[in-house]
Amino acid sequence: MPELPEVETTRRGLEQRVAGQKITGVIVRDRRLRQPVPRRLPALLTGATIKSLARRGKYLLIDCGGGTLIVHLGMSGRLWLVDEATPALKHDHLDLVLAGGMIVRLRDPRRFGLVLWQRGDPLLHPLLARMGPEPLSREFDGIALYRATRNRSAAIKQVVMDAHVVAGIGNIYANEALFRARINPGIAARRMTRARCTTLVEKIRETLIAAIDAGGSSLRDYVGSNGMAGSFQNNFLVYDRAGKPCFACGTPLRGIRQSQRSTFYCPCCQR
């Protein structure tokens, strides 16, 4: 479910309501995520105060003073604030009970998500340490993408989805940005010119910012941290539109598979 814009929407929604709040209790109902939820989490977090929420790629970094709670939402995860009277349902695996009477709740039916604890600098965690630049940072520019694509025979879409190249570009936004950049998702990354790299970086940024402004995309059961649904799914130009006319030229869009992921593109506009 959540890609970078959805994670960022979650971060913004939660931060303003939980920063400065004390955690009075931690309820772990199911430890079985992609990795087991640390057993000592309640001991570590009870009594701690949430300082701030940051994001690295699709990882949420909840600074709790003595350490950072690192949360990844996987495919079906959702982190949001509920009233303490809200009953926990089947897939509500973790609650952070706050002093103010609210609960930060993690729901993740597919359990591809991750909850980790890191002392010290969270960016040093092995899963984060070798990630590529943030797509919205200055560090990620045409030159950086050009360098990262040299000697890579893999398709540009796969390279752009490689978190070691640039953080947090998922399947939907890779598809959308490539369409906006008029680049065929299947071309070998090494064949990208400098100019096309610059264009693609611009379009990635443009797409992510538009999606964040729309509160993310709501697919299936996704809703933001305040329970409100994002609306960017209404602005998809190619994602999930196989066979439908290209908004630019009318040609039926194609749906193919690349590395077991679905790709959508316009065979006419994207070369």
Added chain:
DNA sequence: CGCCAGGCCTGCACGC
């Protein structure tokens, strides 16, 4: 029933 789904880590085989 089978297939599909927004992620991403791991391990293996391969080629330089």
Added chain:
DNA sequence: TGCGTGCAGGCCTGGC
């Protein structure tokens, strides 16, 4: 021999 790379598999539930 040792890497970087590319690919397949696996982790799960739910919806069509």
